[in-house]
Amino acid sequence: MFYVLEYYLINYRRVWRGSVLSSFILPLLTMLGFGVGVGAYVTGGVEGVPYLDWMVPGLIASTALQVAVGESTWPVMGAFSWDRLYFAQAAAPLRITDILDGHLIFVVLRTLLSSAAFLAIAAAFGTLHSWWALLTLPIAALVGLAVATPTFAYSATITVDSYLSILYRFGVIPMSLFSGVFFPVESLPLVFKWVAYAFPLWHAVDLSRAATLGIAPAWSTAGHLLYLALWVAAGWLLALRQFRRRLVL
Amino acid sequence: MVTLVLPRLISYEGAARRSGYVVERNAATLSRSYWLVMISGFLEPVLYLFSIGLGVGSLVGDLTLPDGRVIEYAAFVAPAMLASSSMTGALSETTFNFFGKMKFRKLYDGMLATPVRPIEIALGELAWAMARGNIYAAAFLVIMVAMDLTTPARAVLAFFAAILVGFAFGGLGMALSTYMKSWQDFDIVVSVQFTLFLFSGTFVPATSYPAALRWLVEATPLYRAVDLIRALTTGSAGWFQLLDIAYLLAALALGLTIAGRRMGKLLLK
Amino acid sequence: MTLIHARGLVKRFEGFTAVDGIDVDVQPGEAFGFLGPNGAGKSSTMRMIGCVSPPTGGELRILGMDPVREGPKIRARLGVCPQLDNLDLELTVRENLTTYARFFGIPRKVARARADELLDFVQLTERADSKVEPLSGGMKRRLTIARALVNEPEIVLLDEPTTGLDPQARHLVWERLFRLKQQGVTLVLTTHYMDEAEQLCDRLVVMDAGKIVAEGSPRALIDRYSTREVVELRFAAESQEPFASKLDGIGERVEVLPDRILLYVEHGDEAVAEVQGRALSPAGVLVRRSSLEDVFLTLTGRTLVD
Numbered sequence: 001m002f003y004v005l006e007y008y009l010i011n012y013r014r015v016w017r018g019s020v021l022s023s024f025i026l027p028l029l030t031m032l033g034f035g036v037g038v039g040a041y042v043t044g045g046v047e048g049v050p051y052l053d054w055m056v057p058g059l060i061a062s063t064a065l066q067v068a069v070g071e072s073t074w075p076v077m078g079a080f081s082w083d084r085l086y087f088a089q090a091a092a093p094l095r096i097t098d099i100l101d102g103h104l105i106f107v108v109l110r111t112l113l114s115s116a117a118f119l120a121i122a123a124a125f126g127t128l129h130s131w132w133a134l135l136t137l138p139i140a141a142l143v144g145l146a147v148a149t150p151t152f153a154y155s156a157t158i159t160v161d162s163y164l165s166i167l168y169r170f171g172v173i174p175m176s177l178f179s180g181v182f183f184p185v186e187s188l189p190l191v192f193k194w195v196a197y198a199f200p201l202w203h204a205v206d207l208s209r210a211a212t213l214g215i216a217p218a219w220s221t222a223g224h225l226l227y228l229a230l231w232v233a234a235g236w237l238l239a240l241r242q243f244r245r246r247l248v249l
Numbered sequence: 250m251v252t253l254v255l256p257r258l259i260s261y262e263g264a265a266r267r268s269g270y271v272v273e274r275n276a277a278t279l280s281r282s283y284w285l286v287m288i289s290g291f292l293e294p295v296l297y298l299f300s301i302g303l304g305v306g307s308l309v310g311d312l313t314l315p316d317g318r319v320i321e322y323a324a325f326v327a328p329a330m331l332a333s334s335s336m337t338g339a340l341s342e343t344t345f346n347f348f349g350k351m352k353f354r355k356l357y358d359g360m361l362a363t364p365v366r367p368i369e370i371a372l373g374e375l376a377w378a379m380a381r382g383n384i385y386a387a388a389f390l391v392i393m394v395a396m397d398l399t400t401p402a403r404a405v406l407a408f409f410a411a412i413l414v415g416f417a418f419g420g421l422g423m424a425l426s427t428y429m430k431s432w433q434d435f436d437i438v439v440s441v442q443f444t445l446f447l448f449s450g451t452f453v454p455a456t457s458y459p460a461a462l463r464w465l466v467e468a469t470p471l472y473r474a475v476d477l478i479r480a481l482t483t484g485s486a487g488w489f490q491l492l493d494i495a496y497l498l499a500a501l502a503l504g505l506t507i508a509g510r511r512m513g514k515l516l517l518k
Numbered sequence: 519m520t521l522i523h524a525r526g527l528v529k530r531f532e533g534f535t536a537v538d539g540i541d542v543d544v545q546p547g548e549a550f551g552f553l554g555p556n557g558a559g560k561s562s563t564m565r566m567i568g569c570v571s572p573p574t575g576g577e578l579r580i581l582g583m584d585p586v587r588e589g590p591k592i593r594a595r596l597g598v599c600p601q602l603d604n605l606d607l608e609l610t611v612r613e614n615l616t617t618y619a620r621f622f623g624i625p626r627k628v629a630r631a632r633a634d635e636l637l638d639f640v641q642l643t644e645r646a647d648s649k650v651e652p653l654s655g656g657m658k659r660r661l662t663i664a665r666a667l668v669n670e671p672e673i674v675l676l677d678e679p680t681t682g683l684d685p686q687a688r689h690l691v692w693e694r695l696f697r698l699k700q701q702g703v704t705l706v707l708t709t710h711y712m713d714e715a716e717q718l719c720d721r722l723v724v725m726d727a728g729k730i731v732a733e734g735s736p737r738a739l740i741d742r743y744s745t746r747e748v749v750e751l752r753f754a755a756e757s758q759e760p761f762a763s764k765l766d767g768i769g770e771r772v773e774v775l776p777d778r779i780l781l782y783v784e785h786g787d788e789a790v791a792e793v794q795g796r797a798l799s800p801a802g803v804l805v806r807r808s809s810l811e812d813v814f815l816t817l818t819g820r821t822l823v824d
Contacts, residue, residue: 025440026440026443026444029443029444029447029448030447032447033444033447033448033452034447034452037447037452037453037457037458038305038309038452038453040453040457041309041310041312041453041457042305042308042309043310046308051308162285162286165286165289166285166286166289169286169289169290169292169293170289170292173293173296174296177296177297177299177300177301177304178296178299178300178304182300182301182304182305183300183304183305183307183308187304187307188304263623266623267621267623270617270620270621270623271621273617273620274606274609274617274620274621277609277613277616277617278606278608278609355602355604356604356606358570358600358604359600359604359605359606359618359665360621361570361593362568362570362593362596362598362600362666363593363594363618363621363622363669364590364591364593364594364621364622364623365590365621366589366590516570517570517571517572518531518571
């Protein structure tokens with residue numbers, strides 16, 4: 001498993017510059033353009049805090065989601081269909097779980113890395129109200145894993161990459177827009193509110209927000225963690241099943 | 250300007266017809282997964298409208314336009330969503346897809362063994378991208394009317410403006426693609442696109458930016474597009490919008506001129 | 519009328535010259551070949567003839583027209599089968615032919631009828647509605663050839679038509695191309711297989727390093743540059759070199775390759791007897807007729823396929 005991870009880390013050393021852009025600069029711009037810009041018009045703040053401070057923890061969680069999904073779509077599909085990397089690994093003395101877990105750990109590390117950078121920026125802007133904010137990192141890793149595992153399963157199933165665009169448009173984008181990152185889900189109509197609760201991202205957003213603002217989350221912490229863990233477990237089993245189907249003939 | 254440049258680029262009998270064959274080829278590839286992608290392409294700006302326009306709108310409340318009129322936040326954001334989605338649609342078809350077809354699938358090499366010429370391929374691809382984009386724009390405007398964010402008459406005008414925006418970005422996108430070396434370069438395109446999306450007076454009036462940033466923003470194509478469509482849907486269009494139109498036409502002409510020249514160079518070596 | 523006429527044709531890329539001043543004339547109805555190893559300049563020549571690559575120098579006229587100014591008009595009358603299949607993977611086998619026909623402005627109805635005819639010709643009727651991806655290499659090649667015929671071209675350009683195919687698939691392609699030739703279609707092909715050139719070409723030029731080194735019919739070239747028969751000897755040793763001197767005086771010429779020695783002779787069996795008379799016992803002996811491979815070896819001192 002660690003050999004697999006090592007491969008991805010070595011590979012990442014070559015391409016990290018490109019990823020700085022998508023996983024760090026873009027969220028930063030979102031924070032400036034949207035958080036600061038719109039924040040100036042949200043005169044009363046949200047739930048008693050300035051809009052920017054309120055939005056930033058959501059953005060940290062949502063960036064974790066973007067990075068994790070990004071690393072679990074094209075790279076995974078490509079490793080099956082294009083450069084056939086997984087097949088090469090399967091020919092080496094590695095188990096299927098090594099191949100899967102090695103890649104997953106890399107995805108989590110990538111997620112952590114960009115979350116940490118973002119957290120530092122957020123601190124520089126003075127949007128963090130509490131030392132509990134450090135907990136946004138494990139939360140980011142958890143939500144990253146919660147979406148990466150089912151995405152691995154999905155990417156391992158499809159063979160045409162237009163299905164990845166479909167995943168983005170029907171899954172990732174709605175989730176990013178309606179999980180309480182930009183506005184409280186409580187203002188959504190009832191049905192949509194429950195859709196938002198079903199998204200793993202909302203749970204991470206609520207936890208992160210509680211952490212950076214130093215307040216209690218809207219739901220019980222244990223409930224949040226359990227729900228995200230459920231996604232991780234179910235996703236991992238699905239991914240393992242699909243990997244086995246593709247790699248063991 | 251377009252009428253000046255275009256005839257020179259395509260001065261060969263049957264150019265329009267042959268561009269049409271390129272469109273036909275694309276239409277023949279439509280499959281089930283593609284339809285889903287198409288529907289989802291329409292869904293995206295609508296989701297943004299609901300999330301930002303209504304969700305964040307409920308936090309922002311109403312907005313005062315530079316001319317003093319007060320409109321609800323959704324009516325302010327919606328035309329910007331339309332302009333951005335016209336941009337995104339046109340760019341994704343003319344950069345990502347176009348590049349893949351040209352460099353990796355060698356699709357155009359096969360086409361070039363026929364009487365079809367590079368510029369005709371470019372125009373065909375652009376027309377195809379536009380056909381898609383126009384359907385999205387029309388559907389989005391219908392929703393805007395239904396949500397009472399604009400009137401039907403204004404929506405019709407905005408529809409034509411959205412077509413112009415799509416063409417302008419399509420032309421620019423194609424010109425850019427001919428300079429692309431690898432997929433990594435597209436990260437930059439996507440980033441620039443996203444930056445434009447954030448700062449083109451999309452979510453807040455450009456007047457709220459610091460002066461230097463404001464001048465920079467006002468010179469970008471997306472800002473001009475947003476300005477044009479917003480003026481039309483909110484009914485505040487004036488002489489100033491002629492500048493927007495001229496700007497977008499110039500962008501289109503520039504894009505096509507560069508794309509036509511560079512494609513010839515790249516494909517006919 | 520000469521279909522293809524080139525004088526002093528040159529193609530230069532940054533830093534190197536791919537085609538270095540060649541003269542070519544192709545007459546209607548003939549099968550004309552460019553034979554040479556990889557990198558000899560065959561494909562560059564083909565691309566210039568296909569009007570997708572402007573010549574750097576010299577004169578080139580195709581169907582009496584200038585390829586730079588009248589590319590579309592010329593291409594309307596050419597069929598091109600490129601070295602690497604560039605079929606449209608998003609379309610089915612039949613759609614590949616019908617959409618391609620549309621690029622030539624062929625009416626839809628005619629295109630459909632012609633696609634069916636051509637699928638029959640290249641024996642792909644059963645796969646008509648399949649996608650391109652799952653087809654075998656030979657099938658893809660045949661489909662590319664069918665696509666090149668969709669506009670009923672006056673000249674068909676085939677760049678390495680059977681490279682990468684297994685022997686069975688090659689023979690099927692050859693057989694189809696032979697049928698085309700019989701129908702009077704002008705074929706221009708490049709190849710680095712001498713058997714392909716011998717099978718298909720009425721006339722050919724041998725190319726090496728961008729230049730034409732010989733020209734004629736396969737028979738005439740062999741008569742002129744080689745002997746009637748060749749004896750191939752393989753000795754079981756690290757190097758074949760030491761044995762060469764012991765073969766002095768047998769046949770007209772001795773050629774030493776890394777893995778064997780070639781003896782150019784008029785009568786193979788007599789030569790073999792003489793070799794055995796000198797108490798040499800090669801591990802392998804093969805007597806064969808001279809081929810274009812030998813012509814190339816004589817002309818350039820190198821083998822075609824390495």
